[in-house]
Amino acid sequence: MNLYRELIIDLYKNPVNKRSMPDAHITNSGANVTCGDRVRIYIKKDSEKITDLSFEGEGCAISIAAASLLTEEAKGVLLNDISDWGPHNIFEWLGTELGPARIKCGLLALETLQEAVKKIKQ
Amino acid sequence: MRSDFPLLQKQPELVYLDSAATSLKPQPVLDAMNEYYTGFSANIHRGLYDLSERATVAYEGARETVREFINAKQAHEIIFTRGTTEAINGLAQSWGRQFVREGDEILTTVLEHHSNLVPWQMLAREKKCALKHIDVNDDGTLREEQFLKLLSRQTRLLTITHVSNALGTIVPLRKIIQQAHAAGIKVLVDAAQSAPHMPLDVQYLDADFVVFSGHKMCGPTGIGVLYMKERVQEKLELPWHFGGGMIKEVHLKKSTFQKAPNKFEAGTPPIAEAIGLAAAMRYLQSIGMNKIRDHEKQLLHYALKTLGAIDGVQLYGPNNPAMQSGVLSFGIEGIHPHDIAEILNEDNIAVRAGHHCCMPLMERLNLPATVRASFYLYNTEQDIDRLAAGLRNVKKIFKS
Ligand SMILES: Cc1ncc(COP(=O)(O)O)c(C=O)c1O
Numbered sequence: 413m414n415l416y417r418e419l420i421i422d423l424y425k426n427p428v429n430k431r432s433m434p435d436a437h438i439t440n441s442g443a444n445v446t447c448g449d450r451v452r453i454y455i456k457k458d459s460e461k462i463t464d465l466s467f468e469g470e471g472c473a474i475s476i477a478a479a480s481l482l483t484e485e486a487k488g489v490l491l492n493d494i495s496d497w498g499p500h501n502i503f504e505w506l507g508t509e510l511g512p513a514r515i516k517c518g519l520l521a522l523e524t525l526q527e528a529v530k531k532i533k534q
Numbered sequence: 535m536r537s538d539f540p541l542l543q544k545q546p547e548l549v550y551l552d553s554a555a556t557s558l559k560p561q562p563v564l565d566a567m568n569e570y571y572t573g574f575s576a577n578i579h580r581g582l583y584d585l586s587e588r589a590t591v592a593y594e595g596a597r598e599t600v601r602e603f604i605n606a607k608q609a610h611e612i613i614f615t616r617g618t619t620e621a622i623n624g625l626a627q628s629w630g631r632q633f634v635r636e637g638d639e640i641l642t643t644v645l646e647h648h649s650n651l652v653p654w655q656m657l658a659r660e661k662k663c664a665l666k667h668i669d670v671n672d673d674g675t676l677r678e679e680q681f682l683k684l685l686s687r688q689t690r691l692l693t694i695t696h697v698s699n700a701l702g703t704i705v706p707l708r709k710i711i712q713q714a715h716a717a718g719i720k721v722l723v724d725a726a727q728s729a730p731h732m733p734l735d736v737q738y739l740d741a742d743f744v745v746f747s748g749h750k751m752c753g754p755t756g757i758g759v760l761y762m763k764e765r766v767q768e769k770l771e772l773p774w775h776f777g778g779g780m781i782k783e784v785h786l787k788k789s790t791f792q793k794a795p796n797k798f799e800a801g802t803p804p805i806a807e808a809i810g811l812a813a814a815m816r817y818l819q820s821i822g823m824n825k826i827r828d829h830e831k832q833l834l835h836y837a838l839k840t841l842g843a844i845d846g847v848q849l850y851g852p853n854n855p856a857m858q859s860g861v862l863s864f865g866i867e868g869i870h871p872h873d874i875a876e877i878l879n880e881d882n883i884a885v886r887a888g889h890h891c892c893m894p895l896m897e898r899l900n901l902p903a904t905v906r907a908s909f910y911l912y913n914t915e916q917d918i919d920r921l922a923a924g925l926r927n928v929k930k931i932f933k934s
Binding site: 424 | 870931
């Protein structure tokens, strides 16, 4: 029952930063087709760091909680640093590790953000 | 009877509700395969020694058991494959290549498992033929009236599931098959979800091709059946695999082939698996296919009542045991199916969550995913009570 701790359920029911951002500088979408998880990330930035971000989407508790936590953690972070993030960051924020069946849910928002950052750099 | 299944003996706490994906295996099946491996594990059709002779007799005996199980007229109408998927791909690559031309049409339904859709998409691309799909009603029953509307002079094949693996819908096939034949159209029936759960009589059904998998009917993985009517078989020039076992004469530049069924079974076949499948069929018959169907009907009736009484649970599909196999797809409002399945797993309840290899059907019904509980002969009303308790626990955790 480790996985469904209070924090994850609360963030699923009351996600933070879950809104569209019409004046975003860049947006990017990702999906786990097999689960039906979808996420769209909105980013505002200056020349080197993320100044604000939000997300929209639907999915399981893990994917929504992970997107909430990610959008909190990534505010003010250097664009260059985002690509260094990986599963261990997500596990730390969620307070639990994810097994092979659920890791894709947990990583969806992060991978979508990292893709967006790659686009910015190009 | 639960005592026949070693896995249930080893894990008495397990509530296994995923038999639509694959079934548990009873001891007689394991014994039959073990006997082959320890007693006469030789290759077939080749050796002139006793062991090979014995293996050949057992393998061809398995074919006869399958013939009897589905009431085919001739044993050579039974072709062993690796499973449903190989059988369908094989037909698309052999029958499809020979008989489907540019501008032709293949008719199917939105209920199909991906394995009865994608091979035909590939053929359609290669042959520049069209694929048309009979729609379903919102409860997952087939809109039969569309069949005649979609039928045209270009239609060559109707390929259709007998039972939906996602919703349990039983498709009434006999009339459709009669109509198809009246129009000169061949019919393939995907019986992966019917052969294990209800009596299947291929002569009564009168389809040209019937395919199913051993592992969903108490048999081993790696074996399946392609029933092909003799008259259709005779017109099919080439198989989809070539090699040893299926040839008559081979020269450096050209070869001739054997008659069915050998022609369609290139290479060393899954011998132990065929023997295991025959044991599974004998096991199912010893209980009785009518009895298994009745048992699952009763379980479904109980499940519809029990789960339907839980606030927030949405049941998908026909919701009618008379036209639904022991498959129940459902959701809980506001909770993702994967979360439901994961929490049920903590209670030792195995269910499936996702699109069940039916993405077009999910899209049609506007469902990103469902939770699916599927029953078999070893399930009990207690299993369903445990599932209901598990779902209440899910709701508690999600405070919904
Ligand atoms: C209706 C249906 N068709 C085809 C298949 C594919 O069977 P297999 O994976 O054994 O080839 C399945 C099993 O998942 C099924 O349920």
